[in-house]
Amino acid sequence: MSNRIRVAVGGVTGWAGGELARGVAHADDMTLVAGLSRGAAGQTLAELTAHKGTPGVAVASIDELAEGAFDVYVEYTRPDVAKRNILQALAKGAHVVVGTSGLSDEDYAEIDAAAHQAGRGVLACGNFAITVVLLQKFAEMAARHLEHWEIIDYAKAGKVDVPSGTVRELAYRLGQVREAAQVVPVDQVKGPKETRGATLSGSQVHAVRLPGYQLGVEVIFGADGQRLHLKHEAGDGSKPYVSGALLAIRKVHTVTGLVRGLDKVMEGL
Template sequence: MNKVIKIVVTGPRGKMGREAIRMITNTKQFQLVGVIDRNNNGKGLSEIVSMEDQGQDCSVFTDVNQCLRETKPDCLLELSVADAAYEHALAAIQFGVRPVIGTTGLSQEQLADIEREANENKIGCIVAPNFAIGAVLMMKFAEMAAKHFPDVEIIEMHHDEKVDAPSGTALKTAEMIQRQRQEKQQGHPKEIEKLSGVRGGDFDGMKIHSIRLPGLVAHQQVLFGSVGETLTIRHDSYNRTSFMTGVKKAVETVMHVDSYIYGLENILE
C-alpha cells in the first residue's frame, strides 16, 4: 500500500491554492494537514475558503515554523508569493520537509540558496516555473527548434494580477533555448526604439514580451524566424486545473529524491 503523503499548502486563498486543495482532497494518497496564510491564524480552512466538494478541513497558520512543527508534513506545496516562498522553503528544508515550489519571481540568489540548502541536507526539492505538462513540452520543443532557428522571440501572456514579469516560464524557456543557441543580437543593428521598452526585455540577445490582461490565465508563444519561413510553438492554459497533473507528479516525485530539481521537464519520463 502506498504511504499517505501529508501536505501543507501555502497561499490557500489564491486561485492556485484553492485548486491545489481540491486536487489534494480528491487524491487518495494525499492528506492535507495544514495551510499557511498571511492572515487568519488559528482559524479552520473552512472558515476562509469555500469547502464545496472538499472533504478535508485543517488548521490555518501564519507562522511557517509553528505549522511545520505541529503538523509534521512530508511535503510543503508552495503557492504564495516570492518573498514568503523563500522563507517557507528554507524553513521546510530545516524541518526535513520536502518543498515543491510553484511560486515564481524568486531571484537567482534566492534559488541558489534553496538549492544549496536542499543539496547539503539531502532533502528533495522541486521548483517548477510551470506545472502544465503542455507548457513543459512547449519548452522542450522550443529547445529542440533552437538548434535550427537561432532567431527567436518569446511572447508570454498572463492575467493582470500577476506581479512578476517576465513569467518564470518565459525565463525558463529562454534558458533552455540558450543552451542550444549562440548569443546573437536580433533585428536591425541600427534599430531605434521610439517608445522605450517597445522591443521587450533582452535575454542573451532574444526578446521577451510580457502581456497582462484580464481574461487571460497563462499563455506563451515562442516565435522562430528563418529565411522564407517561421515556426510558432504555443501553449495555452485556460484554467488552473491544467496545472494539477504536474503538481501531483511533483509531490509524488519529491518524496523519492534527495536533491534540488529545477524544472518539471527533469522529472517527466
C-alpha cells in the first residue's frame, strides 16, 4: 500500500456509508478515491463529503472502478448486491471491509475462498460500535460457562433483512463456542414452531421490527435461579460506527481470507 490508504466506499450516500465517507475524506492517512451510489452517480465526492480536497465522482457500480485503483473497498450497500460487490473488489485486487448486513454463513464461506485465492483480507463486522465489540466478547465468555441462551434482534420497522448483521455475527461466534442447549427442542414443541424463533448457528434468534427502534441486540443467558442479560442499544446517529470502521480499514491488510469481528484486529481484546 502507499502511505495513504486509497479507499472506495459502497453506499457513499447511505446512513452509515455517508458518514464513513466523510470520515475517510478527513482522515490524515486515507484518501477517498471512489464511492458507489446509483442515485448520486456523477456527483463529485467533494460535494458529497463536504471535503474540498476529495477527488473524483460517485459511480453507479463497482464495475466502473478500475483494477488496482483502490486499496480497500468498504461494503455498505444492500444485501442483494453486497456479495457481488465484495467478490468484484477482491478480483480487482483490493482488501474488503464489510458493514452490510444480510449475508449468510454460506455467502461468507464463498467470500473466504475468494479472498484466499486473491491473497487479500476481508474483515466482516456486523457492527463497528465499541459497545457491540465488547458485548460479543462478553457473550463468548458467558457461553463457555452457561449452556442456555437466546438472542433478540431489535431494529426499526423498515429494516427488511433479518436478522441484522450484528446478530448474525453474534450467533456465528457463539456457535464457535458451542450450540445453545434446549430443554425442549424446537421440533418437539406443541404449537406454532415459529414462535420459538429461528435457529441460527445453534442459537434461537428472535427478530423484533418496530417503530422506535434503531438497532439493538440482546443475548439472554439462563441458569437455575439466575439470568444474565447482555444488551446493546444504538441511538439515531451513525457517528459511533465511524471510528471502528476506520480502524478496520487500517487493519484489514494484516489478515488473509475472511475474519469476522472487529475485535480480531484490536489489540488487548
